[in-house]
Amino acid sequence: MIIDSDHYTVNVNGVDRQVTDSWLGESLLDVLRDRLGLIGSKGACEQGECGSCSVLVDDELVCSCLVMAAGVVGRTVVTIEGVAPAGTPTDVQAAFVEAGAVQCGFCTPGLVMAVHDLLERSPDPGDTEIREELAGNVCRCTGYGRIIDAVQRVAVARRDVGGAS
Amino acid sequence: MLADEPGATLLCGGTDLMVEVNEGHRRPDRTVMMVNRITELRSWRHDPAAGTVTIGAAVTYSELMREPLASLLPALAEASRTVGSPQIRNAGTLGGNLGTCSPAGDGLPVLAAAGATVTLASASGTRTVDVVDFMLGVKRTDRRAGELIAAVTVPVAAGWQGYAKVGVRNAMVIAVASACLVVDVPQRSVGLALGSVGPTVLRCPQAEAFLAERVDWDSARVDRDALVAFGELAAAASTPITDHRSTAEYRRHAVGVMAERLARRAFDLHEEESR
C-alpha cells in the first residue's frame, strides 16, 4: 500500500478523518493536535520519555509523538477524547479527581490512557506492578502517590462490582 | 520496492527515527517504508529441530516478553523488559534496535552473546550475517542500500541466560553499561556480551573461555574466585568512553560487576563457599 503523505485518512475515536497538506514524517501527535483539533494529547518531551502523548493504536498503548501519522492509516486510534461516552467521565477519570491525583493536569490525559490500558491487561495490580507499568508516564507535580491511590480505588471498585466498567 | 528506492527511509516502531524527526535533525526525503506493516516481519517461528527461533524484524519488545517466546529466549525477554516503558515496548522492535545499532541497544548484547544471525532481504534475495559481524560501529551496520533487515535467528536457551543493565534511575534509562550471559550446557560454553562499553556490543572470548574452563559442568558449580576473575576479565575486555552519561572508569567497573553477578546467578557456588 502506498500512502501519499499529503492526503490520507485516519480513524480516530471511531471517526474517519481527512488529513491534508501534511508532510512526510509528521507525527501522529502533531496531526491530532494541529490538524484534527484533538488537543487532549499533550507533547512535553518529543522523545517518548514522558508519556503525555499516550494514545491507543490498534488497542496498544504508544507514544503518539513517536508514531508517524501516515503509518496509522488503516488502523484505529483512540485518544483521551475517545475513552469516555460523551460527557461522562470514566471510573478512572473520576477516581483521578476524587483521589487528588490531578494538579497541573498536563500529564493527566496520557496517564488516564495508560491506566485504562494497565487495568485492561491486569485488573488487580499490586503497588510495584502499577509503578513498573506506569513508569513511562512522568508526573512532575504529584510525586505519584495520589495517582497510585486512584488506580487502586478503581481496581477495588471494579472487583466489587464484578468486572470492568 | 526498496530496489526502486534504495535510499528510502526505513521505519519500524519509530522509537528511534521519530525522535530525530521531532528534533529537526532528520527529515525523510521522499519515501518512508513502513516496515512494521509487512505481516511476515511481525511474526516469529520456532524451529525445534534446529533449536532456533527466527524473529521477524517488526516483532515488538512487548511480544518478546510474552510466552512462549519468553521461555524460549529468557534473556531477550529480560532485556525487553528493561526497554523504556509499555508505550515504547509496544512500538519498539528488534529490527529497529539492530538497524539503529547503538552500542546501548538493549536487545543487542543478548543477540551477540547467544550467537544470533541477521537475515537481510533485498530484491536480489536474502543473505545471513552473524550479529557480531553485522554491527560495525556506532550506528553503523553492514546493511547495504536496497536491503532491509528481515529477521533475526536466535538459538533457543540451552541453559541459564540473563541480562542486566545499569542506569541512573530505576526505569526508563539508556544503558550506561549492560551485559548478557548465555550458558550453553550441552556445549559446555558460555557467551558474554557487553553493551555501552565500546563502539558496538562486544563479545569477551577470553572471559568466556576462562569461565567455561573453571565451571564444574557436572555439578554446575563454580568457585567464588573464578566469579571475581571472570568479572575482571570482562572489565578488561571493555573499551568504554567518558560522556555526559557516565565515565569510562565507572562503565568498566560496572560491566565487571554485572558479569560477575550474572555468572553467580547462572551457577551455584561450590559447597564450602555457599555457607
Add this chain to the structure above:
Amino acid sequence: MTVVEQLPAVIEGRHGTIGTSPGRPDGVAKVQGTFAFSSDLHADGCLWGATLRSPHPHARIRSIDVSGAWRIDGVEAVITAEDVPGDLHYGLISHDQPVFASEVVRYVGEPVAAVAADHPETCRRALAAIVVDYEPLDPLLDPEAAIAGTAADIHPDGNVIRHQRIVRGDVDATGDVVVEGTYEIGMQDQAFLGLEAALAVPDPGGGGVELHVATQWLHEDRTQIAACLGLPEESVRLVLGGVGGAFGAREDISLQVHTCLLALRLGRPVKIHYSRAESFLGHVHRHPATIRMRHHATADGEIVKIEARMVFDGGAYASTSSAVLINAITHAQGPYRCDNALVDGWAVRTNHLPCGAMRGFGVVQACFAHESQMDKLALACGLDPVEVRLRNAMRTGDPLITGQPVLNVAPVERCIRETAALPLPDTPVGGFPSEDGTFDAMQLPGGAGRTADRGDVVRGVGWGVAIKNLMYSEGFDDYATARCRLADGVVTLKFATSEVGQGFVTIAPQIARTILGVDDVVLDRIDTQVGSAGSTSASRQTWMSGGAVDLACRTVRERLFEAVAGRFAADVEGLDALRLSIDGTDVVDTVSGWRLPVAEAAAGMTIDETVEYRHPETEDLDENGQGNCHTAFAFVAHRAVVDVDPRLGLVKVVQIATAQDVGRALNPLSVTGQIEGGIAQGLGLAVMEEIVQVDGVIRNGNFTDYLLPTFLDMPEVVATLIEEPDPHAPLGAKGVGEPPCISSTPAIVAAIRDALRRVDGVGRPLDRVPVRPGDICV
C-alpha cells in the same frame, strides 16, 4: 501511601469548606483533556513565532543578516533588538537582560532574533536561514574568578550580582568540637511538563495587546512587557493560560515580549511554543552552589558558632539571584539555635545558563550543607542524628543569625519526634517474596535493570530537618488582591493568583463557602482586570491570596450583616451586625439564636468588594546581615530509608517519612499532593537531576538525559501534618509547597552515607548532589 493524622474519619465541616478535601474545580476538564493549557490556545489568523538563540556561551555579534529568512515563503516577520520600541532590557530585580542580544551574547540559548510565519516548519527554516556572524569570546565559567575580580566584566553591571555578610555575636568563639565540609549542589531544572507557550492578540489599531500566557505573576509580567513594548500598562492585558507546572521557572520573562512584539508588528495573533530542548535554554534554573561550612559545638553537640562561605553561580543575568543568595545565607544555621555566626555569601555572574527561582529558593542549597554538617557533628560527638538535632532545635522566639526572632509557631522538636514515630518500612531489602518464592527485581536498586540480588544491597536511614521562610523579604511590598461578589445566591471570586497546579482554585472557594455560608462559588477568569496577587512562589499564595480572599469575603460578610441588622431590627430585639455570625449556610444571631438562610438574607442584594491583603513590613539587612528581613517561617523534618548497592552505586529510596508544620490544612488532600510532589523533586536533586554544562554548553537538554524520578523511583511516603495554627497567618495556614523539597534531599543522601558506613565502617563523604553511582562505589 499511609498517611497518619491527615483526613479525619468524619468530615468535620460542610463538604467544600475549609478543612475538607473537595475535588478541584478544573479536575474534570483536566482528566477529559478539555482543559486549555496555554499551548492549546489558538486564534483565527494566528501565525507561529520562533526564536533564534545563541550557540555560544560568550561571543560578540559582528552582524546579523536576516535577508535569507525573508526570502522564504510564508515568513511574515523577522525581528531583532532594533525592533524593540521600548526598554531594551528587562528583569525581576535589575533590568539587565536584553529582549534580544545586540552586541554580545552571554549564554548558550540567549535570544538573538525572532520570526513569525505560517507554520512551525516555516519558522524552523527561517531561523536556519538567518546568518549571525559571531566572534566567540572566552567564557567566564569560574565563580571564584568573578569574586576575585580577575576576570573582565562580562556585563556592564559587573560580575558580582550580590555580596552579603552575616556577622553575629562573638565571631571568635570556638567549640570543643569542630566539623567542617565543602558541599556542592548541582544545577537542577524545574522541568515542568507544560512547555512554554503564549498567544498574543493585538488590538485592532495596534495600541494594545492581550497576551494569554502560562506564568507565575501576571502583573509583574505586564509591567516588564509594557516597558519593553513602549506601551502604558493598561494597554497590555494578560490572561492566564492553563499552566502545566511552574516551580519557579515561570517567574522570569521568557517568550512574553517576543510574542507581543511579533503580534503588534503584524496586527495579527501570534503564538510561540517552546520545544523541550528550547525550554531547557529558555528559563532560569536552580543556582549551582559551593558552600563551605564549619560548625563549632560543645562536647555535648550544642552549636556554638557557624561559619560559612556560600558561592552561588547566577549565570549570565541577574534574575532573582540577589534574593536567592539572601535566603541561603540567612538560613545557614538551619532550624537550630545559634548565637554566633560569620557567613559570607556571593551571587556571581558567569556565562553559564542564567539561574533564578526554583522551589526552595536558595534554602535547598543551604539545607544540604547544614544537614550534612549536623550529621558530622553527631558522629563527632557520639550522638545519633536525631539526638543532635533535638538538642539544638529552635523554638518560637529564638532568633536567626540575622537577629530576627522567629515569632511563628516553630515546632521543630515536634517535627522531629513525630517523624521518628512514623513506622519504618516493614518490607525487608528486596521486598517480600512472591508466592513462588522469587523476589521481584523491581524492588531493588537498579530496578528494571536487574543489576542486584538481595545480598548485594544494604539499607540505610538518614535525616534532614529544615526551616523555610514564607513570602517575600527585604522590605518588598508583598500583597495580594481579591474581589468577592455576592449576588443572586452565588459568590463570584476574582483574583490574579496564578494557578499552576498547586490548587489555589480549590481552596479559594473553600474559604468563601466557610466565610459566607454559600455553597455555590464561581471563579472568574484569572487576568489583569483585578489587582496583583503577587507571584505563585515562595509558598506564599495560601497566606497571601488566601488572606485576600478571606478578607474580601469577610468584608462582603460585614456588609451583609449590616444589611440584615438593618432589615430585621424590628423583628429581633437589639439586633446588631456585631452579633451576627455564619453557621453552615445560615446567618445566625449569636445572642437570640434567630437565624435566616444566607440565600434569603442576600436576596436582591449585590455586594462587591475588592481588597488588598498585606503582611507586616520586613526590613533590609544591614552590612552585618542583621535585620528582620523575612516575613514568616515553616518547619519540616524528613527521614529517608534507602537501599544501596555499594558495588554499583545504585540507589532505591524505600520510604520517606515526614512531619510538616502546616499551620492548618485547608485542603488535606492538596497538602498531601504538595508534600509528595515536593519530595519527588528533593529525591531528584539527591540522586539523578542535574543540568550538565561543559565549557558553558548544556549537554543534556532533553528528558532522555535529564532524568526525572519515575513511578519506580518514588517511594512510599508516610506523612504527619502538624497543625498548630499560626496566629500570624490569616487562616492559621502556612504555605506548604517548598518545605517538602528542602530537607528530603539531605535525608536521602544521609541514608546513603549510613548504608555505606555499615559496609566498611567509614563510608563515603557524598558532599555533592546529585550523588552519582561513581561517587558511591566502594
